[in-house]
Amino acid sequence: MIPFNKPPVTGLELSYIEEAIKSNKLCGDGGFTRKVSELMESKFNAHKVLLTPSCTASLELAAILIDASENDEIIMPSYTFVSTANAFALRGAKIVFVDVDADTMNLSIDAVQRAITSKTKAIVPVHYAGISCDMDKLMALAQKNNIWVIEDAAQGVMAKYKTDYLGTIGHIGCYSFHETKNYTSGGEGGALLINDKELLQRAEIIREKGTNRSQFFRGHVDKYTWQDIGSSYLPSEIQAAYLLAQIENAENINMKRLSIWQQYYEALKPLEQAGHIKLPYIPAFSTHNAHMFFIRLNSQDIRSSLIAHCKAENILTVFHYIPLHSSPAGKKFGRLHGEDNNTTIESEKLLRLPLFYNLEKNEVESVINSILLFFKKSD
Structure with missing residues (x-):
């Protein structure tokens, strides 16, 4: 049987995983996480890349980061995976689905424009099959109406809109490294791309269970404590090691x-x-x-x-x-x-x-x- 998918294997994954195990540092944000994050920031010209356990986790983190709530509406295509909607439904926000363009299966810009109300908090374009939405038009709409743009670029790693990599154009970008994607971190995995510098500090806190632990390890504070709402959004070093082999061979x-x-x-x-x-x-x-x-x-x-x-x-x-x-x-x-x-x-x-x-x-x-x-x- 010719399967629909097999996870990509480059040949370096096992040696990197072995190196991670020998390092005695298997929880998140170790050496391999740092290497792959820095490599992705350089390759994609991204302001900050934070690895996560999945694109689902990235979307959930993004929803918390923009303070999505029951008073908000979030516009997205109906033709997408459930995680795109779940992330915002979990915050109590109302999901406003719009039609897609027949040519690309990406959300219709005209439909988005008609769906915007005073309650619209964010637009979530989904770059279906790694084919870009028209981001200039979307960003112009967002700027005019003071709306967040969160790119669901789960399928879009290494793809571009004009000269910019998908995920780096909206205020926030979300990647997937699930085994069905072009690049994987060993079955599950994701990344959050922070393109608005003002969001970075809070994103790190939310990702670290609501604590300022990242600042503590950088020596910016002498102890860390609970600062904000958050959850456990860090992948293991084994996942990061597997992913490094993939991104190096992207x-x-x-x-x-x-x-x-x-x-x-x-x-x-x-x-x-x-x-x-x-x-x-x-x-x-x-x-x-x-x-x-x-x-x-x-x-x-x-x-x-x-x-x-x-x-x-x-x-x-x-x-x-x-x-x-x-x-x-x-x-x-x-x-x-x-x-x-x-x-x-x-x-x-x-x-x-x-x-x-x-x-x-x-x-x-x-x-x-x-x-x-x-x-x-x-x-």
Whole structure:
């Protein structure tokens, strides 16, 4: 069976983990955490990178950091993972879901503009498949209305909007290093990017269970104590060690994934020209990271048939999110603003193909041949 995903392995992970174990420092913010944070700050031109146990934790930390509360509304696409909404629902905020653009599956800027009210506290753009939202327009809207922008760049590590890396453009950025992402810290992991310097000190306190422990270890205070609301948002040194091996090889991983993505695109282009599928659309302002390769079929029934066909040929292809506004929790904690013109209908036709760093060339060819065979039979 060709799986949908395998966690990336570069070859250095075990030696770094062994080094971390021998250091006798396994809790958070040790030497490996410092190395990977500094490397990411340099590589992405980020003001400050704080590693976290997951992107979910990063989003929750961000929600606390902007003081999201029951009086606030948070705008985000309905087509996203539950963590994007959960983080703010946990603070009591009302989630305002908006429609996506049919081309990119990213939130519609026009829909965002119509959804803004006096209660809007933040906009949370989700860079789907590592393809950037139009951040200039979003930031202009936010500035005009005095609204926070928190980038859910879980899928966007190494991708760019124009010349800026995703996650570094909004006031706060959130990364994921889950095993399904381009880079992992051993299965779970994340990072919080602080792009507004005024947020840094409080972010460190919230991340350290509400204490000024980070300042204590830097020698800025002679003892540390409880300062604010917070939680345990530090990953272990073993996670950081695994991640360092990945970030050091980020360019190689990125190039390999882009090569696979392009191979899919070129081989399946004739199917798009024949009207059978829609291929991913990359706006001119976006430099994507090949986080995933998805196609969209002409109907949900065709998608189901193609999934079954691929499974019979030992290939795992999968669909993605169920729109949050139609879920039980989405109806309880949020509402859809405006019309659902694209979110549901496009999500029902979307299919993701296997794409991971250690995917072999012959496996890519098998996936392509299986899809081509499906449509040849249907003609």
